Amino acid sequence: MSPLAETASLLADRTRAAICQALLDGRAWTAGELARHTGIAPSTASEQLSRLIDGGLLAEERQGRHRYVRLAGPQAAALIEAVASFAPDTARPRGLRASARAGAEARARTCYDHLAGRLGVALADAMVGRGLVAADAGLAVTPAGRDWLAEELGYRRPAGARRPLVRACLDWTERRPHFAGALGAALCAAALERRWVRRLGSGRALAVTPEGAGAFRELLGVES
Amino acid sequence: MSPLAETASLLADRTRAAICQALLDGRAWTAGELARHTGIAPSTASEQLSRLIDGGLLAEERQGRHRYVRLAGPQAAALIEAVASFAPDTARPRGLRASARAGAEARARTCYDHLAGRLGVALADAMVGRGLVAADAGLAVTPAGRDWLAEELGYRRPAGARRPLVRACLDWTERRPHFAGALGAALCAAALERRWVRRLGSGRALAVTPEGAGAFRELLGVES
DNA sequence: CGGACGGTTCGGCGCGCACCGAACCATACC
DNA sequence: GGTATGGTTCGGTGCGCGCCGAACCGTCCG
Structure with a gap:
């Protein structure tokens, strides 16, 4: 075949x-x-x-x-x-428990190893707004973004890394892109590590902690 | 489902x-x-x-x-x-006719609406080498690239265009990326329009014409 | 040791669906 | 008009495969 x-x-x-x-x-x-x-x-x-x-x-x-x-x-x-994400549109969830979970996932969730949902999209927008990532044609981390990654997240790109530093990933609830790639993974890892977010139950949904709300506001000016 | x-x-x-x-x-x-x-x-x-x-x-x-x-x-x-392109590797073609076609397609072919094969990868490399496209983190067309597109190819990006200007597409013969997106489509359209390449038979294979060889050398320093 | 539990292997069942040929419809050309 | 040709619709057939339950194998624990 x-x-x-x-x-x-x-x-x-x-x-x-x-x-x-x-x-x-x-x-x-x-x-x-x-x-x-x-x-x-x-x-x-x-x-x-x-x-x-x-x-x-x-x-x-x-x-x-x-x-x-x-x-x-x-x-x-x-x-x-x-x-x-190819399918044009998807059915709305049915039932109380299902829609509660859908609501939580729409707010914030993991998407493989990076952040998604309204939180993920807001962070992506903020990084573009602050000039850390250029989104005019394709996606690229700016020199300022590289510094930010090193200072705030402690992430330095290993020499010869094959994974793209930043990649657009279409958010299926927001229908707009959020950031995947090494940058997305580093941000998500830091957020979990530093308790800015915590997992809700056993699924993909996340909750932003009080410290996390402060960190996101301070780092990127994002209200969550 | x-x-x-x-x-x-x-x-x-x-x-x-x-x-x-x-x-x-x-x-x-x-x-x-x-x-x-x-x-x-x-x-x-x-x-x-x-x-x-x-x-x-x-x-x-x-x-x-x-x-x-x-x-x-x-x-x-x-x-x-x-x-x-997810499958790790694919079987080699069998038979004389099949391998002749495979050889032609490996040299140059269309990939949906852009150029692929050794030609496509060589053009992509040349555009990076000449500073028309930046490939350090993600892909982006440089200001010089934008001018080049307008002057040499007559392509100007429409306001509010949703298609990415340039996108990496993994070449399944070269196992390296070539360029898709609006840039790739514009280049391919120009190449067909100006008879730099012509279709071989009814498939995807292309042949570079003598004029095309000159044009590619002159525009991008690519020997085909 | 024996019992509980997670995981795997194996027969067997039944639905889904890719396929064909025949009949049929529409267009193009004489 | 008649005839050839491209395309579609409709029964019918057969294979593939997703599923289960039963039997079996390891690991963990009392």
């Missing part, structure tokens, strides 16, 4: 798609968690995970009697985002 | 994948041509085309008793490229 169809087949099943979207939070899940999350038998989950790993989308890590699984890397996350 | 799985399903069939990859040459094909090209019955082709159109990947244009079909737009092309 053609490589195109082969890769697409991995995502062409509702169960495997749900697994991949769950893993978009960037964390490692156990096989059982994913089985419960998608509502299928553990045996089925095991088979589907093997397929996704064979296809290069997922990576596994065995620990004791657990099989942890996560996205194989940024390219896998980018692929899933690219395919998922 | 989830939007992710829905979109992926469109590309998850060998026949539909072959159709999409044929259309990556950016031109409109008739339903019959695609049926012959993929080796299926016209009736089957008709059904598959309808599916792809419903899914938003293809656009149709009816003329007389012909149904012309082409990619719906740059986003559709980008999606197909993104999925196709």
Whole structure:
């Protein structure tokens, strides 16, 4: 089969798609968690995970009697985002619990290893407004942005790094881009590390802490 | 079904994948041509085309008793490229005719609406080397590049254009990026318009004409 | 040791869908 | 008008594959 169809087949099943979207939070899940999350038998989950790993989308890590699984890397996350964001529009969530979660995710969430939702988009806008990132044609980190990354986030780009420093990632709730790439990952890591945000439950949703609100205002002038 | 799985399903069939990859040459094909090209019955082709159109990947244009079909737009092309280029490696072509065509396509070809192959990558490298495009972090057209586009290619960016001016597109023969986006499209259009390249047969392969060789050398210092 | 639990393997079932051929419709040309 | 040709619609067929339950294998814990 053609490589195109082969890769697409991995995502062409509702169960495997749900697994991949769950893993978009960037964390490692156990096989059982994913089985419960998608509502299928553990045996089925095991088979589907093997397929996704064979296809290069997922990576596994065995620990004791657990099989942890996560996205194989940024390219896998980018692929899933690219395919998922192609559909013109998506149905609104139904039910009280679902819409509460949707509301929280719309405010702030992780998107693989960077920040998304209104928070992610606001941070991206602020970085452009402050001249840390130039967005006139393509995206580029300015010299001022490079300094800011080093001073405020302690991030210095390793020599010979292959991952783009900054990449646009279409936000599926805001329908506007937020920042992925090494910059997005560094910002998200710092935010979690310094307790500017904390995870809500087991999903992708985030809450901005009081300290975080102060930090975002001070660093970037963002009200969250 | 989830939007992710829905979109992926469109590309998850060998026949539909072959159709999409044929259309990556950016031109409109008739339903019959695609049926012959993929080796299926016209009736089957008709059904598959309808599916792809419903899914938003293809656009149709009816003329007389012909149904012309082409990619719906740059986003559709980008999606197909993104999925196709995820597979780590692909099998080498078999047979004399196939490898002759592969050789021609490796030299120069269209990739949706821009240039690819060794020619496309060489042009991209030259534009970076001459300071027309900055590639240090993300991709951006420099002021000099903007002037060059206006003077040499007669391209001026329309106000409020949504398509990125320049975008990296991974070349599947060279395994290195060439330029897509409005810049790539303008360059390809100019090259075809001014007979710097001409199409070889009915596929995506291109040949550089003698005038084209001169133009590329003069404009960008590229030997083709 | 035995029991509980997470994960995997294996048969088997049933739906979905890619495919074809035949009939049919529309356009183009004589 | 008649005929060729491009395209579509509609039954019908067969394979692929997503799913489950049962049996089995490891690991962890009392």
